[in-house]
Amino acid sequence: EYTYLQYHSYITIPFVEDASIENAIHCLAVMLYYNRPPEAITDRMKRLTPVAMRMEVKEGINNCLIINDSYNSDINSLTIALDFQNRRAAAKGMRRTLILSDIYQTGLPPASLYRKVADIILHKGIERLIGIGPVISDNAYLFNLEKEFYPTTESFLAQLDPADFHNELILIKGAREFHFELISETLELKQHETILEINLDAIVHNYNLFKSKLRPETKIICMVKAFGYGAGSYELAKTLQDRGADFLAVAVADEGAELRKAGITMPILVMNPEMSSFRTLFSYYLEPEIYSFELLRAIIAEGEKLGLAGYPVHIKIDSGMHRLGFEEKDMEQVVEILNDQTVVIARSVFSHFAGSDEKRFDDYSHRQIETFSRCADYLQQHSKHKILRHILNTAGILRFPEYQMDMVRLGIGLYGVSPIDTPCGLETVSALKTTILQIKTLSAGETIGYGRKGVLSRDSRIAAIPIGYADGLDRHLGNGKGCVVVNGKRAAIVGNICMDVCMIDVTDIDCKPGDRVEIFGEQLPVTEIAEKLDTIPYEILTSVSTRVKRIYYRE
CATH class of the missing domain: 2.40.37.10 (Lyase, Ornithine Decarboxylase; Chain A, domain 1)
Structure with missing residues (x-):
């Protein structure tokens, strides 16, 4: 709804993100200024399309990583892009390089503007600056770091030697008229013409959608096993860590170790630990699922050799899936073993549904919940510390939210695929x-x-x-x-x-x-x-x- 002079009318803005809404409001203001009739404004606003403003992360030459943000150049978006770069550089141990064009329409005198830019990039830890444009070049003296300047993108490309870039995280940030996409294409690692695009905003949207269905205190385990369901585990893990997810879950210890090496610090649960992986588990503080007496005794024995105490493990209950896990009849012995040592403690107890996505299995799912609850109750009654409980997967979150307990496991839904027929607002990842x-x-x-x-x-x-x-x-x-x-x-x-x-x-x-x-x-x-x-x-x-x-x- 808007009011302007004699006009009072309504419009529909076909966007939900803040930047596109702001752009649409600018369009409205221009049409009102030119005295366009309300019906024309309404029609035109419905037909607006978003401006491409996406920040891409690509593999670069010589073990570099390219962050391509060559769509706009202003102080606010520069700070956001530098924060994005900074988190990834810290995780990967890469040198931080910024390729920056002239910045327009700030209302500041050039010296004041680029003094501010110099302060920002110094604070954000940039180690190398490549400035492109006549104005930033004129103010080169304000930047106190390794630097080089060029009047145009063409002059930079003419002198570009790929060997000058190695093991760097390169943020390419420029106004559209500088055509920095040419720089991105030059520094990008040329591989297969076939690509898999992963929308990290969609991951965040889907995570938030499921989080909104839970109580505030309910924790979320995000499944990033199998190379993040094919999407690549590190970038997804970093995004989820930044959003405050409580746990990640991987299939095997090596997947967790790679995430640790890449800088992921949040708790990581290993769903299928192997006897040969105990040293990897302990070295990278990965938390294993324990599903058998053999595995439980073996990890305790290995932990005793290393002098470990209170190492977190997750006890798996077979409530009806009949794949892996302790059965209800095993619980007394599980408790005896846990209470007879100090190497490990049960951080959580959990189980898997066999058919939570299908209504025809609801009776069976409820029997699974009952079996799991009895096992979890017994384990908690014989423990001196709080043990987290979780049984809901993606389908379970949507269909049985009353059983969210202490924690849930978010898998395929995180990646934009609904396990049930009812649409639930997921975005394609x-x-x-x-x-x-x-x-x-x-x-x-x-x-x-x-x-x-x-x-x-x-x-x-x-x-x-x-x-x-x-x-x-x-x-x-x-x-x-x-x-x-x-x-x-x-x-x-x-x-x-x-x-x-x-x-x-x-x-x-x-x-x-x-x-x-x-x-x-x-x-x-x-x-x-x-x-x-x-x-x-x-x-x-x-x-x-x-x-x-x-x-x-x-x-």
Whole structure:
């Protein structure tokens, strides 16, 4: 609702994020200034599209990491970007470099502006500055650190030697007219044309959505096992740590050790510890799940050798999943062993649902809850310290919130996939994309690919894209069973999928080599692909090969 002079009307702003809302209000102010009628304003406001302002994290040359924020340049966004860089540099032990353009429209005299910028980057720990633009170059004397300046982006690129960058976390921050995307492309590690984009803002949104469904005191374990469900565990772990998540959970000790090496300090639960991994567990303070007497006795014995005391472990109860865990009849002996030593203490007790995502199993799920509760009660009654309880997974949080107990485990929902049919407002996290390599015009009757399985029924335009089963594109999607999205339209996969390439039918699509292709993401949900393959989204997400480059971004 707005009022201006004789106008009093309503508009709809098609955004929810603060920056886009502010931009929309500027558009409204301009139209009011030019005396546009209310009905025209209402129509135009509905048709606004957001300005691309995303901060991307990419692998760079010579073991560098690139933070590309080459969409805007102002003091406030510079501070935000430097904070983002600073957290990652501290974790990875990398040198901090800033490539910065002239900053416009601040209302400050140049000397005052760049003195302020110099203070900010000094405070944020920048070790190397590359300034680009005539104004920042004129004020080079204000910066007291390793520095170099260039009048234009072109002059910098002309003198750029890739060997000058090594083991650096490089923030590229510039006004749009400087075209710093050219710098990002030059410093980016050139790999496969196929990429997996991970939206860290979506991770935060999904985390907050589930957190809003819980009591304030309920803790959250975020599952980042299996390389973060294919999305890459470190960036996700760092984002979740920054958001205040209580625990992370990984599958094996080596995954946890890598997170510790990368600077993750929050508690990490190891779901499938191996007997051979005890030293790794202890060295990196990883908290193991204990599911058998053999494992419990072995970890106590190993801990005694090292003189450990009060090391946290998590007791797993088999309440009906029948995979791993202690049964109810075992609880008396579990308590005897725990109380007869001081090496480990039970930090939590938990269990797994067998079918919490399906209503037809609700009676069984409730019996599991009852069994688990009896076991947890017995364990707590015979312990001198508080033991956290958790049984709810993502589906459980949505369907049985009354049993959230002390803690919940957030898995597939964190990654934007709902385990139940009811929409719950999740945002897509991962998008697998590639590009068109070549397009051929072929006649009806021609065949495509190995085994000549793709037989054309009409004259067709066939595009080759650089993704195959070695990248994680399931071979069963070939021969028309699967499709991809090109410029907003679906294109069927033609013939057998090869190891590194597959072919798609783009006869009815306006496209050219170099155009982007979505394998799954916003336009083609991973759940749809899973249904075609008669599997689950977990398998699709975790099948994306590690040779596919991950790009992380924030809006």
